[in-house]
Amino acid sequence: MHLLQQPHYTHAHTTSTPISPVLGVPALFRAVLRPPRVPYRPETAMVVLANPPVVDQIPLLRSPGPRDSFAAVPVVDLSGPGAARAIVDACERFGFFKVVNHGVAAATMDRAETEAIRFFAQAQADKDRAGPAYPFGYGSKRIGLNGDMGWLEYLLLAVDSASLSDACSVPSNAAFRAALNEYIAAVRKVAVRVLEAMAEGLGIAPLDALSAMVTEQGSDQVFRVNHYPPCPALQGLGCSATGFGEHTDPQLVSVLRSNGTSGLQIALRDGAQWVSVPSDRDAFFVNVGDSLQVLTNGRFKSVKHRVVTNSLKSRVSFIYFGGPPLAQRIEPLPELLGEGEESLYKEFTWGEYKKAAYKTRLGDNRLAQFEKK
Ligand SMILES: O=C(O)CCC(=O)C(=O)O
Secondary structure (H helix, E strand, O other), rough: HHHHHOOOOOOOOOOOOOOOOOOOOOHHHHHHHOOOOOOOOOHHOEEEEEHHHHOOOOOEOOOOHHHHEOOOOOOOEEEOOOOHHHHHHHHHHEEEEEEOOOOHHHHHHHHHHHHHHHHHOHHHHHHHOOOOOOOOOEEEEEEEEOOOOEEEEEEEEEEOEEEOOOOOHHHHHOHHHHHHHHHHHHHHHHHHHHHHHHHHHHHOOOHHHHHHHHOOOOOEEEEEEEOOOHHHOOOOOOOEEEEEEEOOOOEEEEEEEOOOOOOOOEEEHHOEEEEEEOOOOOEEEEEEEEHHHHOOOOOOOOOEEEEEEEOOOOOEEEEEEEEOOOOOOOOOOHHHHHOOOOOOOOOOOOHHHHHHHHHOOOOOOHHHHEOOO
16 A cells, blocks of 8 residues: 555545546546435445545646656767767757666665655654655655645755765664665766766767766755655546656756666657656666756756656655755856857856746746746
C-alpha cells in the first residue's frame, strides 16, 4: 500500500468532488467523478476522495501511449571521445540528454533507492515529522509556495560541498543519510564531468569555467527525492494525475536518475509537443537549466519538462540541481558572444533570479522578466 494514498482515499458510495481540469476528457471525467445516483451495490463501490481540497487541485493529463515515446533522446557516452561535441549538440537541440558510462556504481544508486523507498513507506505521521519542505524537508503534493500541486511526495534537501548539509537534520535515519551522501558525491562528479565536457565543446577556457560555479564555496546545490505513488483510480480512463507540473529548472544543470518507472516528459518544439522519455535506471538524464541558457546567451535552451504518474507503478527519482553561489552574476560568457553580439538578458545574480523564481508558479516563464525587450 502506498502511504500517500491513505489519508486521501476511502471506499464509499458517495458522489465525489471533481478533481480538477481534465485535459481533453471532461465528459469522461464528469462520468467518473459524478456517478449517476444508483442504489448502493458493493460491487459498484468506488474510490472517492476523502480530502478533496488538496487533490482537487491536481490537474490531469492525457495518459501517454507508445506513440508518445521519444526514441531519439540523445545518448552521451561520458567516457567516450565524442562526449563534448555530443553534449553541445544535445543542449542546442533539446536542452536534454541521457548519460551512459558515467562511472557511478549500480550499488550506489540501488542503495539510495532502497533507502528512499523505506523512508516513503513509513506512516504518514512519521513522514510529516520530517516536514515541511520549505526551506528543506519532507513535502506532500504541494510544490513550492504558490499553489502548485502534484501527485507526489518528496524530500527537498540542501547540499553543502559534496554531501547533505549538516544544518538540516532531515533525513534523520543514519543509513538513509549515508546512502544519499554516497549518491550525492557520485552524481555531483557526473555533473562536474558534464559541465567540463560542455566547456570543452563550447571552446571555453579554463575547462572548469562552468563546473566551478557549482563546486566553489557557497555554491547553491539542492537535492530532491521524489516519490510518485501509482494512481489506480484513474486506470483505464485515458488520463493520469500530474506528478510534477511542467517547468524548467532555474539552475545550471539538473542530473536525474529514476527507478524503472517512466513518467518524465519533455517538451519539444518550444512546448508544442510533449514526449515521454523511456526510463533507464542505469543512466542519468541531464536538463539544461535557465541559468545555463543565459550563460550561453540562448544557444542552449532550458528544457521544459513534467512528470505524469503511472496508474500501477511507483516512480522514485533523484535529482541533483547544480546552482552557483548567490552572488554569481548570470550573464553570457564573453567567449560565447560573437562580434557585436549583445546579451539577450538584463543583468542579474543567481540570488536575484532565485528570489524571483520563488514568487512564480511552476509553469511560468521565469526568464521572461529578465529578457531585454
Ligand atoms: O521526478 C522527476 O522525474 C522529475 C522531477 C522534476 O522535474 C523536479 O523535481 O524538478
